[in-house]
Amino acid sequence: xxxxxxxxxxxxxxxxxxxxxxxxxxxxxxxxxxxxxxxxVWEGFAQTVDxxxxxxxxxxxxxxxxxxxxxxxxxxxxxxxxxxxxxxGFQNGHAFEDRLxxxxxxxxxxxxxVQLCYNTQNLIGTGCYERDGGxxxxxxEVIAEMNRVGIMVDLSHVGAKTSEEAxxxxxxxxxxxxxxxxxxKAHPRNKSDEQLRFIAERGGFVxxxxxxxxxxxxxxxxxxxxxxAIDYVSAIVGEDNVGIGTDFTQGYGQPFFDWLTHDKxxxxxxTDFGPIQNPAGIRSIGELPNLTDAMRRxxxxxxxxxxxxxxxxxxxxxxxxxx
Numbered sequence: 001x002x003x004x005x006x007x008x009x010x011x012x013x014x015x016x017x018x019x020x021x022x023x024x025x026x027x028x029x030x031x032x033x034x035x036x037x038x039x040x041v042w043e044g045f046a047q048t049v050d051x052x053x054x055x056x057x058x059x060x061x062x063x064x065x066x067x068x069x070x071x072x073x074x075x076x077x078x079x080x081x082x083x084x085x086x087x088x089g090f091q092n093g094h095a096f097e098d099r100l101x102x103x104x105x106x107x108x109x110x111x112x113x114v115q116l117c118y119n120t121q122n123l124i125g126t127g128c129y130e131r132d133g134g135x136x137x138x139x140x141e142v143i144a145e146m147n148r149v150g151i152m153v154d155l156s157h158v159g160a161k162t163s164e165e166a167x168x169x170x171x172x173x174x175x176x177x178x179x180x181x182x183x184x185k186a187h188p189r190n191k192s193d194e195q196l197r198f199i200a201e202r203g204g205f206v207x208x209x210x211x212x213x214x215x216x217x218x219x220x221x222x223x224x225x226x227x228x229a230i231d232y233v234s235a236i237v238g239e240d241n242v243g244i245g246t247d248f249t250q251g252y253g254q255p256f257f258d259w260l261t262h263d264k265x266x267x268x269x270x271t272d273f274g275p276i277q278n279p280a281g282i283r284s285i286g287e288l289p290n291l292t293d294a295m296r297r298x299x300x301x302x303x304x305x306x307x308x309x310x311x312x313x314x315x316x317x318x319x320x321x322x323x
Contacts, residue, residue, distance in 0.1 A: 001031055004302055005292040009033045009079055009310035011317075013207030013243055014156070014178035016041075016091070017285070018251030019058055024065045026250065027084050029286035033310060034075045034085030036113050036177060036245070041091045042265040045102055048095035052088060052109050059086055070110055072318035087317075089177075091157065092118035093142060094264075100145050107149035112321060113177065114146065115154035116166060119270050120263050125162035128188050129270040132159030140169050147172045152320045156207075156245075160195060167202050172320045174199065178209035178245030181232050184216045188271070193236055200237035205316045207245025208233050210282065213273045223281035223294045230308060231298065239304055243313040248285050249276070 010031050016038040017023045027035065039055050040048040059066045067078050069085040078085035088111045096102045096114075106114075116139065119127035124139035126132040135143075143166055146153055153174040155163040167174055176199065182190035196206060210226040212219045234242045249256065257273055259265045277283070281290045295305045 001289040002292060002296075004296075004305060005031050005289045005309070008292075008306045009075065009314055010288070011035065011075070011243065011310040011313040012248070012288075013175070013245030013313060014038065014089070014209065015246060015248045015250075015285070017248050018256075019055065020251065021062060023250055023285065024058075024062050024084065026284060026286040028065055030288035032084050032285070032288065033079045034069055034087055036087045036089040038091050039088055039111075040095045041118055041260065043095060045095050045097050045099075048090070048106075049109070052106075052111070055086065055088065056110075068110055069112065071321050072314060075314055075317070087112050089113035089115075089154070091115045091154075092122065093124045094118070094122050096124075096142060098123055098138070100141055103142065103145045103151065104149050107151055111151060112317070113152045113154050113175075115156055115158065115177070116142070117158045117162065119157050125166070126159040127157050127162075128159050130159070132161040134159075134161045135165035135169060139166070143169045144171075146170075150321045152317070155199075157189065160192075163195065164198065167199055167204060173203045173205055173316050175205040175207060175316070176245075177207045178211070178247045179206065180209055180211070180214040180229055181236075184229060184232055185214060187214050190214055196233060196236045200241045205241050205243065205312070206233055206237050207243045207313070209245050209247040210279050211247040212277055212279065215279065219275055219277040221279040223279050223287075223290050224297070226279050226282065226291065227294045227298050227300075230295075234308070239307060240312055240315075242308055244291070244309060246282075246285075246288075248278070250285055 012035040039051040069087045117127040119129045125135045208230045215221040
Protein backbone atom coordinates (compact mmCIF):
# COMPACT_ATOMS: atom_id res chain seq x y z
CA UNK A 1 0.00 0.00 0.00
CA UNK A 2 1.49 3.34 -1.03
CA UNK A 3 1.82 6.17 1.50
CA UNK A 4 -0.83 8.34 -0.18
CA UNK A 5 -3.46 5.61 0.11
CA UNK A 6 -2.42 4.70 3.65
CA UNK A 7 -2.65 8.30 4.89
CA UNK A 8 -5.87 9.22 3.06
CA UNK A 9 -9.48 8.93 4.16
CA UNK A 10 -10.79 6.11 1.95
CA UNK A 11 -14.56 5.72 1.64
CA UNK A 12 -16.41 3.20 -0.49
CA UNK A 13 -19.91 4.41 -1.36
CA UNK A 14 -21.32 0.88 -1.71
CA UNK A 15 -20.31 -2.63 -0.68
CA UNK A 16 -22.81 -5.49 -0.61
CA UNK A 17 -20.49 -8.36 0.30
CA UNK A 18 -21.30 -11.41 2.43
CA UNK A 19 -20.47 -9.98 5.80
CA UNK A 20 -18.05 -11.99 7.92
CA UNK A 21 -14.63 -11.68 9.54
CA UNK A 22 -12.76 -12.52 6.33
CA UNK A 23 -14.45 -9.64 4.47
CA UNK A 24 -13.74 -7.21 7.32
CA UNK A 25 -10.07 -8.26 7.35
CA UNK A 26 -9.91 -7.64 3.61
CA UNK A 27 -11.45 -4.22 4.17
CA UNK A 28 -8.58 -3.48 6.53
CA UNK A 29 -6.06 -4.67 3.93
CA UNK A 30 -7.78 -2.26 1.55
CA UNK A 31 -7.04 0.67 3.83
CA UNK A 32 -10.74 1.49 4.02
CA UNK A 33 -11.76 4.19 6.46
CA UNK A 34 -15.51 3.64 5.97
CA UNK A 35 -18.00 2.00 3.64
CA UNK A 36 -21.73 2.15 2.95
CA UNK A 37 -22.65 -1.46 3.75
CA UNK A 38 -25.94 -2.82 2.39
CA UNK A 39 -28.21 -4.43 5.00
CA UNK A 40 -31.49 -4.40 3.04
CA VAL A 41 -32.57 -4.92 -0.58
CA TRP A 42 -35.85 -6.77 -1.01
CA GLU A 43 -36.53 -7.32 2.71
CA GLY A 44 -39.46 -5.76 4.55
CA PHE A 45 -39.37 -3.89 7.84
CA ALA A 46 -39.08 -6.83 10.26
CA GLN A 47 -36.40 -8.72 8.36
CA THR A 48 -34.42 -5.53 7.82
CA VAL A 49 -34.43 -4.90 11.58
CA ASP A 50 -33.05 -8.43 11.97
CA UNK A 51 -30.33 -7.66 9.42
CA UNK A 52 -29.37 -4.47 11.28
CA UNK A 53 -29.22 -6.35 14.56
CA UNK A 54 -26.99 -8.99 12.96
CA UNK A 55 -24.64 -6.35 11.56
CA UNK A 56 -24.40 -4.56 14.89
CA UNK A 57 -23.57 -7.86 16.56
CA UNK A 58 -20.78 -8.38 14.02
CA UNK A 59 -19.48 -4.88 14.76
CA UNK A 60 -19.34 -5.73 18.47
CA UNK A 61 -17.69 -9.09 17.82
CA UNK A 62 -15.09 -7.47 15.55
CA UNK A 63 -14.56 -4.23 17.44
CA UNK A 64 -10.82 -4.45 16.82
CA UNK A 65 -11.64 -3.82 13.15
CA UNK A 66 -15.02 -2.09 13.05
CA UNK A 67 -17.03 0.81 14.43
CA UNK A 68 -20.55 2.03 13.66
CA UNK A 69 -20.84 5.35 11.81
CA UNK A 70 -23.63 7.73 12.78
CA UNK A 71 -22.05 11.02 11.67
CA UNK A 72 -19.06 12.35 9.78
CA UNK A 73 -17.07 12.71 13.00
CA UNK A 74 -17.31 8.93 13.43
CA UNK A 75 -15.55 8.48 10.08
CA UNK A 76 -12.71 10.75 11.18
CA UNK A 77 -12.52 8.86 14.47
CA UNK A 78 -12.39 5.54 12.61
CA UNK A 79 -9.41 6.84 10.63
CA UNK A 80 -7.63 7.99 13.79
CA UNK A 81 -8.24 4.64 15.50
CA UNK A 82 -7.31 2.51 12.51
CA UNK A 83 -10.74 0.91 12.32
CA UNK A 84 -13.33 0.66 9.54
CA UNK A 85 -16.48 2.73 9.87
CA UNK A 86 -19.60 0.75 8.97
CA UNK A 87 -22.32 2.93 7.42
CA UNK A 88 -25.67 1.13 7.46
CA GLY A 89 -27.37 1.43 4.09
CA PHE A 90 -30.38 0.11 2.18
CA GLN A 91 -30.65 -0.46 -1.55
CA ASN A 92 -34.43 -0.20 -1.45
CA GLY A 93 -36.97 1.92 0.40
CA HIS A 94 -39.22 -1.16 0.50
CA ALA A 95 -38.30 -1.66 4.16
CA PHE A 96 -40.07 1.62 5.03
CA GLU A 97 -43.29 -0.09 3.93
CA ASP A 98 -46.19 2.39 4.11
CA ARG A 99 -45.26 4.04 7.41
CA LEU A 100 -43.33 7.30 7.45
CA UNK A 101 -42.53 6.73 11.11
CA UNK A 102 -40.36 3.76 10.12
CA UNK A 103 -37.90 6.19 8.52
CA UNK A 104 -37.06 7.89 11.81
CA UNK A 105 -36.97 4.50 13.52
CA UNK A 106 -34.35 3.31 11.06
CA UNK A 107 -32.42 6.58 11.44
CA UNK A 108 -32.36 6.00 15.20
CA UNK A 109 -30.95 2.50 14.51
CA UNK A 110 -28.09 4.13 12.59
CA UNK A 111 -29.22 3.87 8.96
CA UNK A 112 -27.62 6.68 6.97
CA UNK A 113 -28.10 5.91 3.25
CA VAL A 114 -31.25 4.58 1.54
CA GLN A 115 -31.81 3.99 -2.16
CA LEU A 116 -35.41 4.81 -3.03
CA CYS A 117 -36.10 1.85 -5.37
CA TYR A 118 -34.27 -1.31 -6.37
CA ASN A 119 -34.84 -1.91 -10.09
CA THR A 120 -38.67 -2.00 -10.01
CA GLN A 121 -41.73 -0.20 -8.69
CA ASN A 122 -42.40 0.32 -5.00
CA LEU A 123 -44.57 2.72 -3.04
CA ILE A 124 -42.01 5.50 -3.48
CA GLY A 125 -41.31 5.44 -7.21
CA THR A 126 -39.94 3.37 -10.06
CA GLY A 127 -36.70 1.49 -10.65
CA CYS A 128 -34.57 1.44 -13.79
CA TYR A 129 -35.89 -1.82 -15.27
CA GLU A 130 -39.50 -0.87 -16.02
CA ARG A 131 -41.67 1.99 -17.30
CA ASP A 132 -40.96 4.94 -15.08
CA GLY A 133 -44.02 6.54 -13.50
CA GLY A 134 -41.98 9.00 -11.46
CA UNK A 135 -42.04 9.84 -7.77
CA UNK A 136 -45.31 9.12 -5.95
CA UNK A 137 -46.95 11.52 -3.52
CA UNK A 138 -45.88 9.19 -0.73
CA UNK A 139 -42.39 9.23 -2.23
CA UNK A 140 -42.25 13.00 -1.80
CA GLU A 141 -43.18 12.56 1.86
CA VAL A 142 -40.45 9.92 2.20
CA ILE A 143 -37.80 12.26 0.80
CA ALA A 144 -38.91 15.10 3.09
CA GLU A 145 -38.67 12.78 6.09
CA MET A 146 -35.27 11.43 5.00
CA ASN A 147 -34.07 15.02 4.69
CA ARG A 148 -35.41 15.80 8.17
CA VAL A 149 -33.76 12.86 9.94
CA GLY A 150 -30.50 12.97 7.98
CA ILE A 151 -30.63 9.90 5.72
CA MET A 152 -29.00 10.31 2.31
CA VAL A 153 -31.23 9.68 -0.72
CA ASP A 154 -29.56 7.23 -3.13
CA LEU A 155 -30.79 6.92 -6.75
CA SER A 156 -28.43 4.34 -8.23
CA HIS A 157 -31.04 1.75 -9.33
CA VAL A 158 -33.84 4.29 -9.70
CA GLY A 159 -35.55 5.16 -13.00
CA ALA A 160 -34.60 8.38 -14.79
CA LYS A 161 -37.90 10.23 -14.22
CA THR A 162 -38.17 9.19 -10.56
CA SER A 163 -34.53 10.24 -10.08
CA GLU A 164 -35.08 13.65 -11.66
CA GLU A 165 -38.13 14.33 -9.50
CA ALA A 166 -36.29 13.13 -6.37
CA UNK A 167 -33.33 15.41 -7.10
CA UNK A 168 -35.71 18.37 -7.39
CA UNK A 169 -37.72 17.37 -4.30
CA UNK A 170 -34.77 16.92 -1.92
CA UNK A 171 -33.51 19.84 0.12
CA UNK A 172 -30.25 18.01 0.88
CA UNK A 173 -27.68 16.53 -1.53
CA UNK A 174 -28.68 13.20 -3.08
CA UNK A 175 -26.41 10.66 -4.75
CA UNK A 176 -25.89 7.91 -7.21
CA UNK A 177 -23.79 5.86 -4.79
CA UNK A 178 -22.71 3.35 -7.43
CA UNK A 179 -23.22 3.94 -11.14
CA UNK A 180 -21.37 4.11 -14.45
CA UNK A 181 -21.82 6.40 -17.46
CA UNK A 182 -23.85 5.27 -20.45
CA UNK A 183 -21.47 7.40 -22.50
CA UNK A 184 -18.97 4.55 -22.13
CA LYS A 185 -21.50 1.70 -22.28
CA ALA A 186 -25.23 1.73 -22.93
CA HIS A 187 -27.04 -0.14 -20.14
CA PRO A 188 -30.31 0.45 -18.24
CA ARG A 189 -28.33 0.83 -15.02
CA ASN A 190 -25.91 3.40 -16.40
CA LYS A 191 -26.52 7.14 -16.30
CA SER A 192 -26.46 9.48 -19.30
CA ASP A 193 -24.26 12.56 -19.42
CA GLU A 194 -27.42 14.62 -18.98
CA GLN A 195 -28.43 12.71 -15.83
CA LEU A 196 -24.95 13.06 -14.36
CA ARG A 197 -24.86 16.78 -15.11
CA PHE A 198 -28.38 17.27 -13.70
CA ILE A 199 -27.59 15.76 -10.30
CA ALA A 200 -24.28 17.62 -9.99
CA GLU A 201 -25.72 21.00 -10.94
CA ARG A 202 -28.23 20.63 -8.10
CA GLY A 203 -25.70 19.79 -5.41
CA GLY A 204 -25.74 16.02 -5.82
CA PHE A 205 -22.96 13.46 -5.79
CA VAL A 206 -21.84 10.52 -7.95
CA UNK A 207 -20.10 7.37 -6.74
CA UNK A 208 -18.63 5.42 -9.65
CA UNK A 209 -18.87 1.63 -9.61
CA UNK A 210 -16.72 -1.02 -11.26
CA UNK A 211 -19.41 -3.72 -11.51
CA UNK A 212 -18.27 -5.55 -14.67
CA UNK A 213 -21.59 -5.84 -16.58
CA UNK A 214 -21.78 -2.04 -16.64
CA UNK A 215 -18.14 -1.37 -17.64
CA UNK A 216 -17.15 -0.75 -21.27
CA UNK A 217 -15.04 -3.93 -21.49
CA UNK A 218 -17.08 -6.06 -19.08
CA UNK A 219 -15.16 -8.97 -17.55
CA UNK A 220 -12.10 -8.01 -19.61
CA UNK A 221 -11.82 -4.70 -17.75
CA UNK A 222 -8.85 -3.75 -15.59
CA UNK A 223 -8.39 -1.28 -12.77
CA UNK A 224 -7.27 1.21 -15.42
CA UNK A 225 -10.69 0.93 -17.09
CA UNK A 226 -12.22 1.78 -13.71
CA UNK A 227 -10.07 4.90 -13.52
CA UNK A 228 -11.16 5.80 -17.07
CA ALA A 229 -14.80 5.62 -15.93
CA ILE A 230 -14.16 7.77 -12.85
CA ASP A 231 -12.31 10.27 -15.04
CA TYR A 232 -15.20 10.37 -17.53
CA VAL A 233 -17.73 11.09 -14.78
CA SER A 234 -15.43 13.61 -13.10
CA ALA A 235 -15.20 15.59 -16.34
CA ILE A 236 -18.98 15.99 -16.28
CA VAL A 237 -19.76 16.50 -12.58
CA GLY A 238 -16.51 18.08 -11.40
CA GLU A 239 -13.65 16.78 -9.28
CA ASP A 240 -15.42 17.70 -6.03
CA ASN A 241 -18.58 15.73 -6.79
CA VAL A 242 -17.24 12.27 -7.56
CA GLY A 243 -16.18 9.31 -5.43
CA ILE A 244 -15.98 5.53 -5.56
CA GLY A 245 -18.79 3.04 -4.99
CA THR A 246 -17.27 -0.28 -5.96
CA ASP A 247 -20.30 -2.57 -5.41
CA PHE A 248 -18.06 -5.39 -4.20
CA THR A 249 -20.06 -8.62 -3.82
CA GLN A 250 -17.29 -10.57 -2.15
CA GLY A 251 -18.20 -13.99 -0.76
CA TYR A 252 -21.37 -14.49 -2.80
CA GLY A 253 -22.08 -17.01 -5.55
CA GLN A 254 -24.62 -17.36 -8.35
CA PRO A 255 -27.70 -17.88 -6.08
CA PHE A 256 -27.15 -14.38 -4.71
CA PHE A 257 -27.15 -12.84 -8.20
CA ASP A 258 -30.26 -14.84 -9.10
CA TRP A 259 -31.95 -13.27 -6.06
CA LEU A 260 -30.83 -9.76 -6.99
CA THR A 261 -31.87 -10.03 -10.63
CA HIS A 262 -35.44 -11.17 -9.99
CA ASP A 263 -38.16 -8.73 -9.00
CA LYS A 264 -38.36 -8.78 -5.19
CA UNK A 265 -35.90 -11.65 -5.28
CA UNK A 266 -38.48 -14.21 -6.38
CA UNK A 267 -40.62 -12.97 -9.29
CA UNK A 268 -39.78 -12.21 -12.94
CA UNK A 269 -36.18 -12.02 -14.11
CA UNK A 270 -35.20 -8.40 -14.74
CA THR A 271 -31.73 -8.82 -16.19
CA ASP A 272 -28.97 -11.37 -16.68
CA PHE A 273 -25.51 -10.25 -15.64
CA GLY A 274 -23.69 -13.22 -17.15
CA PRO A 275 -20.33 -14.15 -15.61
CA ILE A 276 -19.15 -11.82 -12.86
CA GLN A 277 -15.45 -11.04 -12.59
CA ASN A 278 -14.19 -7.77 -11.13
CA PRO A 279 -11.58 -5.78 -13.06
CA ALA A 280 -8.06 -7.21 -13.08
CA GLY A 281 -6.01 -5.55 -10.38
CA ILE A 282 -9.00 -4.94 -8.12
CA ARG A 283 -10.72 -8.32 -7.99
CA SER A 284 -10.94 -8.32 -4.18
CA ILE A 285 -11.56 -5.59 -1.64
CA GLY A 286 -8.01 -5.94 -0.33
CA GLU A 287 -6.65 -4.86 -3.73
CA LEU A 288 -8.26 -1.41 -3.46
CA PRO A 289 -4.87 0.33 -2.99
CA ASN A 290 -4.15 -0.59 -6.63
CA LEU A 291 -6.79 1.98 -7.57
CA THR A 292 -4.65 4.77 -6.14
CA ASP A 293 -1.67 3.46 -8.09
CA ALA A 294 -3.76 3.40 -11.28
CA MET A 295 -4.90 6.98 -10.70
CA ARG A 296 -1.26 8.02 -10.42
CA ARG A 297 -0.45 6.18 -13.66
CA UNK A 298 -3.23 8.18 -15.28
CA UNK A 299 -1.52 11.40 -14.19
CA UNK A 300 -3.86 12.38 -11.37
CA UNK A 301 -2.52 14.77 -8.73
CA UNK A 302 -2.38 13.64 -5.11
CA UNK A 303 -5.03 16.22 -4.18
CA UNK A 304 -7.42 14.93 -6.82
CA UNK A 305 -6.84 11.33 -5.74
CA UNK A 306 -7.50 12.14 -2.07
CA UNK A 307 -10.79 13.79 -2.98
CA UNK A 308 -11.96 10.95 -5.22
CA UNK A 309 -11.11 8.09 -2.87
CA UNK A 310 -12.70 9.59 0.20
CA UNK A 311 -12.60 13.29 1.02
CA UNK A 312 -15.50 14.14 -1.30
CA UNK A 313 -17.74 11.47 0.25
CA UNK A 314 -16.80 12.70 3.73
CA UNK A 315 -17.84 16.24 2.86
CA UNK A 316 -21.20 15.34 1.31
CA UNK A 317 -22.05 12.86 4.08
CA UNK A 318 -21.47 15.66 6.56
CA UNK A 319 -23.83 17.94 4.63
CA UNK A 320 -26.61 15.34 4.66
CA UNK A 321 -26.20 13.83 8.13
CA UNK A 322 -26.00 17.15 9.99
CA UNK A 323 -29.42 17.44 11.63
